[in-house]
Amino acid sequence: MPTARSRPTSRDVARAAGVSQATVSLVLRDKWRGRVSAATADSVRAAARQLGYRPNLAAQSLRTGLTRTALLVVPALTNEFFARLHTGAAGVAAEHDFGVVLYPSPQGIGRARDPFASARTALDGVIASSMAAEALGALSGNGLPLVMLDSDPARTDSAAKVNVDLADGMRQTVAHLIGLGHRHLGHLAAGVPSWTFEVRSEALHEALRPSPGVRLQRAESPSLSVQDGLQAAWRLLTAEPRPTALICDDDLLAAGACKAARRLGLRVPDDVSVSGFDDLGLATAVDPELTTVRLPAEEAGAAAMRALLAVLAGEAPATAVLPVELVRRGSTGPAPGWI
Amino acid sequence: MPTARSRPTSRDVARAAGVSQATVSLVLRDKWRGRVSAATADSVRAAARQLGYRPNLAAQSLRTGLTRTALLVVPALTNEFFARLHTGAAGVAAEHDFGVVLYPSPQGIGRARDPFASARTALDGVIASSMAAEALGALSGNGLPLVMLDSDPARTDSAAKVNVDLADGMRQTVAHLIGLGHRHLGHLAAGVPSWTFEVRSEALHEALRPSPGVRLQRAESPSLSVQDGLQAAWRLLTAEPRPTALICDDDLLAAGACKAARRLGLRVPDDVSVSGFDDLGLATAVDPELTTVRLPAEEAGAAAMRALLAVLAGEAPATAVLPVELVRRGSTGPAPGWI
DNA sequence: TTGTATGCGTTATCAA
DNA sequence: TTGATAACGCATACAA
Secondary structure, three states: OOOOOOOOOHHHHHHHHOOOHHHHHHHHOOOOOOOOOHHHHHHHHHHHHHHOOOOOHHHHHHHHOOOOEEEEEOOOOOOHHHHHHHHHHHHHHHHOOOEEEEEOOOOOOOOOOOHHHHOOOOOOEEEEEOOOHHHHHHHOOOOOOEEEEOOOOOOOOOOEEEEEOHHHHHHHHHHHHHHOOOOEEEEEEEOOOOHHHHHHHHHHHHHHOOOOOOEEEEEEEOOOOHHHHHHHHHHHHOOOOOOOEEEEOOHHHHHHHHHHHHHOOOOOOOOOEEEEEEOOOHHHHOOOOOEEEEOOHHHHHHHHHHHHHHHHOOOOOOEEEEOOEEEOOOOOOOOOOOO | OOOOOOOOOHHHHHHHHOOOHHHHHHHHOOOOOOOOOHHHHHHHHHHHHHHOOOOOHHHHHHHHOOOOEEEEEOOOOOOHHHHHHHHHHHHHHHHOOOEEEEOOOOOOOOOOOOOOOOHHHHOOEEEEEOOOHHHHHHHOOOOOOEEEEOOOOOOOOOOEEEEEOHHHHHHHHHHHHHHOOOOEEEEEEEOOOOHHHHHHHHHHHHHHOOOOOOEEEEEEEOOOOHHHHHHHHHHHHOOOOOOOEEEEOOHHHHHHHHHHHHHOOOOOOOOOEEEEEEOOOHHHHOOOOOEEEEOOHHHHHHHHHHHHHHHHOOOOOOEEEEOOEEEOOOOOOOOOOOO
16 A cells, blocks of 8 residues: 555556546546547546546646746736736636736836746736836737737737726716816826826816816826825815815825825815725725725726637637726715805 | 747757757756856857747646745735735745745635645645635645744644734734823724734733733624724724723724724824724825834745745744834824823 | 756547 | 557756
């Protein structure tokens, strides 16, 4: 009786079932229709289960050239939005026996590594957020199937695209605020060079076009952080005349805006309304809770993974746009003096 | 001139350098001391760089039985603490050409795969948070090197352990509050069955022992969420007599406590002080900012990865305890009536 | 100091 | 309907 058995191989299964190794492979990969008798197939499966057989992934991958692994390129997982993106992508991946590996953000200390040099696993494809700008260079021309998240739909490359309808989110926000009587808006914009923020600005101007009486001011936050948001909001709120509502590109910025308002002795939403984008956990952690455009992060991640699987299956790259929804909460209210 | 070259193999490098494939392997794996001349080594490296050679990981792994991949088992990446844990672990891993793959959270949508189904061939080791309780069963007895994060140091298994000094964090919190004149504390505890929360309770009682005059009440939040924290805090704050300070097991709970206070018409910190654990981004996003025990999440992840590498290198499993620090911010202040 | 040969576990092409 | 057998790309014992 053997004591320290090593992991059973397909040969062990073959031996146990009294068949050849090739038959085992056929049966277990479910490609035995009309090639192997149902009886032998059953006995192979029984033997495999009996022995607790698991295929060796390295061997499988070496032989097929496929890894069932996708790379997800995002700026930082500590931003909840990207963590949720990952959750969605990993969920769909798991359903298809795929794995998701993350490109470690280079914005931390240390030089940026080439994601393909050090990616631990060989990859079958890449899902990249447009916000991970610094990695996009390495991405181009490496021949891997690519799905872009939140990138300019006008880009005419061969990548599949998954977007969220940011323009509609901005429209909903503007309609909400104008309906509350606001006629002087501040745009707290993220000064991050990425399409996802450019489109917010464009959509805001577009949404304001039918309302020429509405005034718009703008301030940029150099990063997506509460602290920088606070400072940019401060500039907006100390300008004369002061906006009665601040539209922020992101919930973190909105949280910073609320802090700025309070430090200036302004009440939210009585003196100034604040809206955000994302609907992170943060949005309901602060007081008052944030009115914000809920972006379907998990769904976007899931859609991106599905798009990648489709491309891998030979389908033509497509572009999907996911709907968004304005969530009205306590941080927005009627404009001061509005009946 | 070849057009669609496939990825160069070590044989291509050998051919280009005019040596055998074995020599390439020796040189590139840096095991050529006294086996290959410096000149040939150089020419091999030059050829490899020239061709852009990258070793095929599947082949490497198949041959060596090693994967240079660690599994990180955490409850959810959408909790910033675990996202930071991952960041720290992935950073150290990358320095050692290791990868980190995440255990797909079973609480998400879609069925969770058994991460250990092919683990024996896909993984070299496991890093597991004690909070990922549901996965611990599968972990035991699978023979993989294991590093436990935030687990009972008294557990006498063969796992290496990395802990943060939660007991000291609790001591610092209690000292801070007692120094501010608080004599009636509320403990907003996480009702999550995990050592990391049990030790908070124990340490709190321990820290209070030298101060028999201090009264302690307790409420449990069924989950780590702002909403549940709010409800548990509500119970604490509507009890008679009412605690003047709430010690929360976590920043999310603390944020909920602040909301509860405000809804009850209580000011933070004038009427009630609130402290948390973790020092998430949330802590400085809310107003007032949270006094909280900063847990070195990245460092813990990094330490865990280092511990795993040490075990893999044959060292005996050790236990590390990382120091923590109370960060005093606006959510705590003198007890009402304290001079 | 360098080259040859072998096998890791799998899938896929054949021949039986 | 099944079974030999040949790669996949690499690392290493051994021969030269």
